[in-house]
Amino acid sequence: MKPLRPIVATLIVLGVLAVVVLLSLRHKAPVPVAAPEAATPAPTPVPAALVLFFPGDDAMLHREAREVPELPAAIPARIKLVMEELVAGSRQGFAPAVPWGATVQAVFVDRDGNAWVDLTPPPADAVSGTDGEIDLAYAAVNSIAANCPGVRRVQLLFGGQQVATFGHLDLSRPLAPDPELVAP
Numbered sequence: 001m002k003p004l005r006p007i008v009a010t011l012i013v014l015g016v017l018a019v020v021v022l023l024s025l026r027h028k029a030p031v032p033v034a035a036p037e038a039a040t041p042a043p044t045p046v047p048a049a050l051v052l053f054f055p056g057d058d059a060m061l062h063r064e065a066r067e068v069p070e071l072p073a074a075i076p077a078r079i080k081l082v083m084e085e086l087v088a089g090s091r092q093g094f095a096p097a098v099p100w101g102a103t104v105q106a107v108f109v110d111r112d113g114n115a116w117v118d119l120t121p122p123p124a125d126a127v128s129g130t131d132g133e134i135d136l137a138y139a140a141v142n143s144i145a146a147n148c149p150g151v152r153r154v155q156l157l158f159g160g161q162q163v164a165t166f167g168h169l170d171l172s173r174p175l176a177p178d179p180e181l182v183a184p
Contacts, residue, residue, distance in 0.1 A: 047067050047068070047069060047070075048067070048068055048069075048070060048071035049065050049066065049067050049068070050065070050066045050067075050068055050071070050081070050082060050085060050143075050147050051063055051064070051065060051066075051143070051146045051147060052064045052065075052066050052082070052085055052086055052090075052097075052139075052143045053097070053138070053139045053142045053143050053146070053182060054086075054089075054090040054092075054094035054095060054096070054097050054139060055094060055095040055096075055097060055131075055135035055139060056094055056095070056183060057095075058183065059131055060181060060182065060183035061135070061138060061139055061142060061181050061182045061183065062092075062094055062182075062183050063182065063183075064090055064091065064092050064094065066085055066091070068081065068085070075109050075115075075148050075149070075150060075151065076107040076108065076109055076115075077107075078147060078148050079107045079109070079115055079117060079144050079148055079151070080104045080107050082143050082144050082147050082148065083098075083102075083104045083107075083117060083119070083140065083143075083144070084104060086098055086139060086140060086143055087101070087102050087103075087104075095135070097135060097136060097139030097140065097143075098119070098136060098139075098140070099122075099126050099127060099132070099136070100120075100122050100123055100126040102119045102120050102122070103119070103120045104117065104118070104119060105118040105119065105120060105159075105160065106118040106157075106160070109150075109151065112152070113150050113151055113152035113153065114151075114152065114153045114154070114155060114174045115144055115148065115151045115153070115154045115155070115174075116154075116155045116157060116174075117140065117144070117154060117155070117156055117157065118157040118158070118159075118160055119156065119157070119158055119159075120158070120159060121158040121159040121161075122158065127166070127167065129167075130167065130168045130169070132167075133166050133167040133168060133169040134169060134181070136166070137156060137166065137169055137171065137175060138175070138177070138178050138181050140154060140156060141153075141154040141175045141176070141177050141178070142177045142178065142179075142181070142182065145176075145177040146177070152176065153173075153174035153175055153176045154174055154175055155171070155173070155174040155175070156171055156175075
């Protein structure tokens with residue numbers, strides 16, 4: 001019976017080799033080559049409109065529609081755009097909302113819907129009187145709230161600093177929009 005062991009071992013080795021050869025010769029399905037993806041075209045900017053508020057001669061804020069090339073989806077970027085348009089001034093002859101060449105230095109929105117907007121500080125004589133202070137603050141607050149969903153209040157900062165008052169106006173906390181200051 002000893003002669004059967006080498007024969008069985010040889011048959012097992014030959015069987016394994018046969019399986020390996022058959023597997024390697026088996027026709028493999030071609031691997032599909034992914035078609036090159038077509039380049040996704042850049043989205044075409046769609047003009048959008050903002051509603052801005054500018055002071056009028058009647059001590060009220062007046063609506064001014066402003067077309068912009070594109071409205072950012074991100075709320076901080078949208079706030080920055082609104083403030084830049086306010087700084088650019090009215091195109092319909094209203095008084096400037098921000099009467100100096102301010103720059104938006106930073107924007108932050110918290111979970112409670114408060115927007116924090118940091119502007120370069122005004123020169124000493126840029127804003128005068130209570131009406132000027134109210135015009136500046138509420139032109140910004142009403143414009144931001146009207147164009148930025150989810151923003152409920154706005155805190156203005158100047159030069160990275162929170163100021164307790166801006167002349168006669170209390171800026172120690174974020175301000176809510178005031179529709180009573182808007183002309184009908």
